[in-house]
Amino acid sequence: ECLKKFGARHGMNVWNAVNDAFDCMPLAALVDKKIFCIHGGIPKLDGCLSELDNIPCPLPTPETQSSLAWQMMWNDPIAAEDMTDDVLEQLVGNKGFAYNEKRQTACVFNRAAFDSFLKRHSLTHVVRAHEVKQAGFEIQQGGRLMTVFSSSHYCGGSNEAACILVHNYRMRAIRIDTS
Secondary structure: OHHHHHHHHHHHHHHHHHHHHHOOOOOEEEEOOOEEEEOOOOOOOOOOHHHHHHOOOOOOOHHHHOHHHHHHHHOEEOOHHHOOHHHHHHHHHOOOEEEOOOOOOOEEEOHHHHHHHHHHOOOOEEEEOOOOOOOOEEEEHHHOEEEEOOOOOHHHOOOOEEEEEEEOOEEEEEEEOOO
């Protein structure tokens, strides 16, 4: 797309500059000290959230540089109806985490792992992106996990876009009319 928009002469320079910027961006943020915002999903983190400060920056090869970073980019929640016997066995043996078969990398996490993460870190909600949602957003895990997807018609699809507004510890999903 960069080559199409900026031509052969500048396209790769734009691509590299954008990726250099992404390599230095934070992987997570806390809003109002209670809402954990992340690209993918909660990581297997036994310690404190401050451990995330130890993730190297820049991070050009996250898969090899930091397991925590990779999980925060690629982990996904899993619904009970999507759990196979094999996944259930892994979830039980790994504190609510199992290999992410859909992505062939990172992990899925169940409601127990999610609730434990919130409690251990005194959080109320998690906001994530990373998965296309037809309405632009989806509320999961008992209303405490919101997936927000801000790109409409992703890869030629028919999905809507959404964003959220957080004010005074309250979250509001806003669907964006892209028709």
